[in-house]
Amino acid sequence: MDTKNKVRIYGAGGHSQVIKNVLVQNGYHVTDTFDDKPEGVHHASKNVAIGAREDLSKFPHEGAPVIIAVGINKERAEIAEFLKCSYEKAVHKSAIISDKSTIGEGTVVFAGAIIQPNTTIGRHVIINTGASVDHDNVIDDFAHISPKAALCGHVEVGQGSHIGVGAVVIPKVKIGKWCTIGAGTVVLKDVPDYSTVVGNPGKIIKTRKYN
Numbered sequence: 001m002d003t004k005n006k007v008r009i010y011g012a013g014g015h016s017q018v019i020k021n022v023l024v025q026n027g028y029h030v031t032d033t034f035d036d037k038p039e040g041v042h043h044a045s046k047n048v049a050i051g052a053r054e055d056l057s058k059f060p061h062e063g064a065p066v067i068i069a070v071g072i073n074k075e076r077a078e079i080a081e082f083l084k085c086s087y088e089k090a091v092h093k094s095a096i097i098s099d100k101s102t103i104g105e106g107t108v109v110f111a112g113a114i115i116q117p118n119t120t121i122g123r124h125v126i127i128n129t130g131a132s133v134d135h136d137n138v139i140d141d142f143a144h145i146s147p148k149a150a151l152c153g154h155v156e157v158g159q160g161s162h163i164g165v166g167a168v169v170i171p172k173v174k175i176g177k178w179c180t181i182g183a184g185t186v187v188l189k190d191v192p193d194y195s196t197v198v199g200n201p202g203k204i205i206k207t208r209k210y211n
């Protein structure tokens with residue numbers, strides 16, 4: 001099958017609509033949309049097919065590459081674990097990405113985002129609208145940098161961590177894996193794995209573990 005400029009989307013909520021918009025503007029044809037709960041998805045999603053969770057063997061793993069369009073980091077990671085597909089990236093035309101930086105498969109970069117040089121972005125990451133990821137950052141798989149968040153130079157964000165809308169992370173700070181940084185938080189020091197941090201200056205309010 002000729003899969004050139006064809007892509008499939010796994011997830012049919014609001015986040016999926018943004019990804020679809022980027023893909024269509026970039027000249028892709030979205031051939032299929034899947035969702036594990038196809039009833040009650042976003043009103044703009046049409047002809048949504050059942051995802052792979054119910055019966056993995058029936059899912060068409062082969063074919064056009066997929067983007068996992070699910071905003072919850074933990075769910076995106078679970079889906080990537082059981083799908084055996086190839087993956088596409090979606091980068092909005094207005095995003096500015098240094099040619100000295102790299103972006104992993106399945107990652108999406110939305111309108112107005114900026115990624116400066118020597119930064120490594122992992123797989124299935126979301127760099128959301130207007131996020132600013134500066135030089136020498138390392139953003140691990142399944143992370144989400146929310147709209148207007150600003151990561152200064154040499155920041156590290158661990159696997160599955162969510163940086164909330166408008167959060168600020170000062171230079172050289174390391175945020176562990178599966179952390180949540182609240183909206184508008186100012187992170188001044190390293191954050192241990194599984195922490196939730198809020199406020200200015202950012203303080204840990206809870207620690208949780210995903211199993």
Ligand SMILES: CC(=O)SCCNC(=O)CCNC(=O)[C@H](O)C(C)(C)COP(=O)(O)OP(=O)(O)OC[C@H]1O[C@@H](n2cnc3c(N)ncnc32)[C@H](O)[C@@H]1OP(=O)(O)O
Nearest residue numbers: 128146147163164165180181182183184185196198199205
């Ligand atoms: C396109 C898009 O939509 S992308 C989506 C981007 N989404 C976001 O950025 C959402 C970010 N989420 C938040 O900021 C949330 O408030 C969270 C995740 C931090 C809430 O975490 P929870 O563990 O549920 O905390 P909870 O709501 O119980 O609040 C605990 C305390 O922290 C405070 N708090 C919660 N969030 C914040 C915040 N962002 N800044 C300051 N304080 C906060 C609460 O007021 C509460 O204080 P209290 O104990 O004095 O009453």
